[in-house]
Amino acid sequence: MSRIPNIHGGGARTNANGLLFEQTTSLNEALENRGYQVIDCSIYRKDGFMLQQPIGMSVAKTKLYTQFLEPRGIDYRYYNSKRWLPDEAFINYNNATVYIIEKKFQSSPGSVDEKLPNCHFKKWEYQKLFKPLNMWVEYVYLLNNWFRADQYKDTLDYIELMGCHYFFNEIPLNVLGLN
Numbered sequence: 001m002s003r004i005p006n007i008h009g010g011g012a013r014t015n016a017n018g019l020l021f022e023q024t025t026s027l028n029e030a031l032e033n034r035g036y037q038v039i040d041c042s043i044y045r046k047d048g049f050m051l052q053q054p055i056g057m058s059v060a061k062t063k064l065y066t067q068f069l070e071p072r073g074i075d076y077r078y079y080n081s082k083r084w085l086p087d088e089a090f091i092n093y094n095n096a097t098v099y100i101i102e103k104k105f106q107s108s109p110g111s112v113d114e115k116l117p118n119c120h121f122k123k124w125e126y127q128k129l130f131k132p133l134n135m136w137v138e139y140v141y142l143l144n145n146w147f148r149a150d151q152y153k154d155t156l157d158y159i160e161l162m163g164c165h166y167f168f169n170e171i172p173l174n175v176l177g178l179n
Helices: 011-023 025-031 063-072 111-134 151-160
Strands: 037-039 040-045 050-059 090-091 097-104 137-145 165-168
Touching: 025 037, 025 050, 025 151, 037 050, 050 063, 097 111, 111 151, 151 165
Parallel strands: 097 137, 137 165
Antiparallel strands: 037 040, 040 050, 050 090, 090 097
16 A cells, blocks of 8 residues: 655654755755856856856755865854754855755644744854854745745744744745845
8 A cells, every 4th residue: 555645744754744845945956047057065157158256155954064164164063052954055155144044844733833933043053153254144934835824924023023034935046145
């Protein structure tokens, strides 16, 4: 008997559903669709057949550390008691800003929505980490349509009040300092 996929989230399938949502929203794919080229973790603006200087990096999870922070002499243990693993991050060289992107999926009542008000704490943790590099941090949620419900109005208002951002299903690239 074949298994019926859990489309509601929660329980033992929470990670699987979250990963499916994460896999269907790719920063690198969005960048490539807008005319950028991704080589390893570096992002280049295409200019005909010539590549310009890299404009930034797209890194996820541990690559934030191995590909960006550690080569610049940053050991997270001097700044944070824990290594935070963003779903994705875009490091924009032009405006010295790191955009931490967290993706949250939910399709029935559960605990994901309880994590959203933590944005200010996480942003603070990342700001400590990037301060030695003189880089600013923006914290961005990518949410699915579940979070458009009226019951999340206060939570979404709080996210904005804390200086964080949220978008549904896609992030406009101009929010990342790109056009």
